[in-house]
Amino acid sequence: MATQTPARRTSTFNNPPDYSFASHRFHKTLRNSSKQPIVLVACGSFSPVTYLHLRMFEMAKDYVRQNTDFEIVGGYLSPVSDKYKKPGLLNAHHRVHMCSLAAEQTSSWLMIDSWEAFQNYQRTAVVLDHFDYEINTVLGGVHTQEGEHRNVRIMLLAGSDLISTMSEPGVWSHTDLDHILGRYGTFIIERAGSGMDQATDSLARWRNNIYLIPQLIQNDVSSTKVRLFLRRGLSVRYLLPAAVVDYIEENNLYLDDGPGPEKEKGKEKDGAAGKRDVDAGSSKKSMQS
Numbered sequence: 001m002a003t004q005t006p007a008r009r010t011s012t013f014n015n016p017p018d019y020s021f022a023s024h025r026f027h028k029t030l031r032n033s034s035k036q037p038i039v040l041v042a043c044g045s046f047s048p049v050t051y052l053h054l055r056m057f058e059m060a061k062d063y064v065r066q067n068t069d070f071e072i073v074g075g076y077l078s079p080v081s082d083k084y085k086k087p088g089l090l091n092a093h094h095r096v097h098m099c100s101l102a103a104e105q106t107s108s109w110l111m112i113d114s115w116e117a118f119q120n121y122q123r124t125a126v127v128l129d130h131f132d133y134e135i136n137t138v139l140g141g142v143h144t145q146e147g148e149h150r151n152v153r154i155m156l157l158a159g160s161d162l163i164s165t166m167s168e169p170g171v172w173s174h175t176d177l178d179h180i181l182g183r184y185g186t187f188i189i190e191r192a193g194s195g196m197d198q199a200t201d202s203l204a205r206w207r208n209n210i211y212l213i214p215q216l217i218q219n220d221v222s223s224t225k226v227r228l229f230l231r232r233g234l235s236v237r238y239l240l241p242a243a244v245v246d247y248i249e250e251n252n253l254y255l256d257d258g259p260g261p262e263k264e265k266g267k268e269k270d271g272a273a274g275k276r277d278v279d280a281g282s283s284k285k286s287m288q289s
């Protein structure tokens with residue numbers, strides 16, 4: 001059997017100008033010392049952020065409380081860099097601002113990290129390493145009520161459509177998958193049209209670090225649909241936080257057709273998601289380490 005290259009953690013990070021890591025809602029003290037502290041990180045375009053993106057965190061919170069020995073000490077949305085060049089990807093300043101409005105006005109625990117947004121494209125494995133560094137090295141992890149230090153485990157929060165791309169050839173390197181799923185782990189939220197089994201079949205070797213969360217109330221709101229509605233002059237109110245809708249209207253966002261045809265996620269079949277990105281000149285193939 002071929003020897004696998006062990007996943008190595010990135011240890012030096014270039015920060016964008018004026019960058020600071022958000023920690024105003026990070027819980028420095030573990031409420032229950034018998035639990036393992038975790039931070040949830042959702043990586044994505046968030047163009048624009050929808051209620052479904054925010055609900056992923058609430059679903060994960062319920063799941064963690066009912067089914068695991070983890071305690072969530074922080075939750076972050078990490079908008080991808082403009083260099084990701086996905087169709088419909090609005091300028092990072094707007095995307096980060098909308099995420100911040102959404103988190104501050106609708107949540108008591110979510111935060112935004114702009115580290116990957118304001119620089120060159122960073123692979124998800126590197127983004128998780130950056131969180132590990134900021135939380136465990138810079139912030140010093142957390143303490144129990146008795147004052148005992150604990151390292152925080154970083155975990156990726158993603159929809160099943162994103163996880164199914166992990167089985168598509170050329171999108172993720174094996175080393176990165178081993179790093180993300182072996183070292184960190186993931187919570188997968190079921191997404192309409194994108195099967196959970198199909199998403200995880202080829203990831204079985206990391207099954208102990210993969211937690212599947214069913215959507216008990218089916219909701220297939222996507223950023224793509226929101227952008228389509230906006231282009232057609234239709235209302236998107238109640239699909240996203242009011243402050244985000246107001247911001248979109250005030251700044252006349254998403255009125256242009258953009259550079260290429262948009263396909264909706266979750267509804268795609270047989271690798272169409274991969275094709276979309278190749279067609280759009282995106283760097284899915286070059287996202288491997």
Ligand SMILES: Nc1ncnc2c1ncn2[C@@H]1O[C@H](COP(=O)(O)OP(=O)(O)OP(=O)(O)O)[C@@H](O)[C@H]1O
Pocket residue numbers: 042043044045046047052053056088157158159160161162189190191192219220221222223224225264265
């Ligand atoms: N309706 C949904 N159900 C489950 N997961 C979702 C849903 N919408 C988004 N996600 C997840 O949120 C994360 C961020 O995704 P992203 O910003 O690409 O959202 P999106 O709505 O799929 O965007 P787009 O429509 O522009 O492709 C991904 O892990 C994605 O799987």
Ligand SMILES: NC(=O)c1ccc[n+]([C@@H]2O[C@H](COP(=O)(O)O)[C@@H](O)[C@H]2O)c1
Pocket residue numbers: 043044045079080084086122123124125161162165171172173176284287288
């Ligand atoms: N190899 C990788 O690290 C890799 C590959 C594909 C997508 N992603 C990430 O997944 C997120 C969502 O991507 P999509 O919106 O294209 O599904 C983005 O944050 C992107 O950076 C990472």
